[in-house]
């Protein structure tokens with residue numbers, strides 16, 4: 201290439217120097233786990249945001265239990281995602297980040313709790329029903345499973361062996377039927393340590409290997425109900441929202457949340473004006489809540 205005489209060599213030199221933190225291998229890979237009725241396609245924008253902000257980042261949206269298969273039982277999905285995530289982690293001994301949307305946030309929590317020696321640094325939970333779900337929107341949307349049910353009737357469908365084979369039933373948390381939830385829900389009460397089990401300590405230790413937990417959600421979500429479930433808040437028996445720090449699972453530190461917060465490693469990011477299906481394609485959300493953690 202012909203260069204004009206006297207053109208400074210400095211810009212070329214700067215280009216050759218590695219930018220601080222900007223080298224190709226400088227950013228940890230980001231593994232993405234989708235939500236209900238979703239698949240990797242929904243994350244094209246987010247992948248672009250990440251790679252524009254941090255060029256060279258490897259972004260891996262996992263294609264597993266896509267679309268209707270996302271209704272499969274949660275433990276089955278956890279098993280599948282765990283083995284996929286494990287093989288990705290094995291390729292990156294310096295660690296990875298996990299970015300999980302909606303139902304995927306619960307899949308990821310369960311993967312983290314049940315994977316000894318994982319190397320996940322930041323776990324971003326993007327509008328996930330972390331403390332459960334109790335709302336009409338999603339059951340209307342799933343009319344062909346819950347045809348005609350109101351939210352107060354769904355526990356009949358969900359809290360039994362057959363119901364537990366549908367993902368949403370595994371995190372259906374009816375505040376008016378606490379004892380049925382504890383007895384018949386085979387997923388969330390175990391994950392939250394609300395129902396004591398022999399692996400609780402091990403699961404807590406595994407979960408606590410993460411360096412940072414980022415909780416993103418907001419009041420205009422429209423699907424996650426109550427929306428505060430994205431930050432571990434949930435209804436009491438009067439359907440009043442009890443915030444994270446007043447939840448028994450927090451106070452008793454049943455799965456490590458309190459320890460994580462005491463360590464200073466829980467970051468809560470509330471964003472108004474975002475509908476459920478827009479979280480992963482909203483650049484402001486990426487800028488405000490995700491960018492700085494994905495290094």
Ligand SMILES: *[C@@H]1O[C@H](CO)[C@@H](O)[C@H](O)[C@H]1NC(C)=O
Pocket residue numbers: 397398399
């Ligand atoms: C506890 O872990 C063991 C071994 O990993 C497993 O076989 C068992 O099913 C687990 N228990 C629960 C309640 O998940």
Ligand SMILES: *[C@@H]1O[C@H](CO)[C@@H](O)[C@H](O)[C@H]1NC(C)=O
Pocket residue numbers: 442443446
């Ligand atoms: C948490 O519970 C305490 C004691 O019951 C109460 O005083 C406080 O207002 C609660 N905080 C929130 C934010 O709900």
Ligand SMILES: *[C@@H]1O[C@H](CO)[C@@H](O)[C@H](O)[C@H]1NC(C)=O
Pocket residue numbers: 394448452
């Ligand atoms: C929480 O911890 C307290 C004190 O250890 C205990 O009495 C209580 O039963 C625990 N609650 C639950 C739901 O585990």
Ligand SMILES: *[C@@H]1O[C@H](CO)[C@@H](O)[C@H](O)[C@H]1NC(C)=O
Pocket residue numbers: 471472473474475478482483484485488
């Ligand atoms: C994007 O997010 C911001 C808050 O971070 C919100 O104000 C705005 O309405 C959102 N836009 C869309 C299209 O969701």
